[in-house]
Amino acid sequence: MSDPVSSSLMDDSQRAGMVIGRVLADGHAAVEATVMIVEGDTPHPDIASITDETGAFQLGGLAAGWYNLEARLGPFTGRRSVQLGAGESAWVEFELR
Numbered sequence: 001m002s003d004p005v006s007s008s009l010m011d012d013s014q015r016a017g018m019v020i021g022r023v024l025a026d027g028h029a030a031v032e033a034t035v036m037i038v039e040g041d042t043p044h045p046d047i048a049s050i051t052d053e054t055g056a057f058q059l060g061g062l063a064a065g066w067y068n069l070e071a072r073l074g075p076f077t078g079r080r081s082v083q084l085g086a087g088e089s090a091w092v093e094f095e096l097r
Contacts, residue, residue: 015087018060022051023071023078025096029055033073033096043070064088071096 023030035057036048049057059069064086071078076096084090 016060017062017064017084017087018058018089019062019067019069019082019084019092020056020058020089021092021094022055023057023073023094023096024055025073025076027095029053030071030073030094030096031055033057033071033094035059035069035071035094038068038070038079 021035023033023035025033030051031053033051033055034045034048035051037044037059047059047062049059051057062084064084066081066083069080069082069092071080071094073096078094078096080092080094082090082092
């Protein structure tokens with residue numbers, strides 16, 4: 001049986017989806033926050049992104065399905081869930097406190 005997270009990565013011949021978004025901390029851009037896919041309590045740092053100076057991130061190459069995301073910056077953590085269709089993009093915003 002294959003790992004569901006590993007199998008969610010697709011090759012270029014398939015229609016991959018993307019999660020894009022922004023991470024804020026107290027209303028300001030959360031620079032260098034880590035956003036990753038988690039399964040249960042297990043983070044998958046191989047499917048992760050570091051936010052830029054505007055707090056923006058993107059996770060690409062994802063198959064259709066539900067994803068649990070976690071954003072971390074120092075002691076602050078936020079979680080969101082998102083559903084992707086084949087080839088779709090979804091916007092997710094985190095507010096860390």
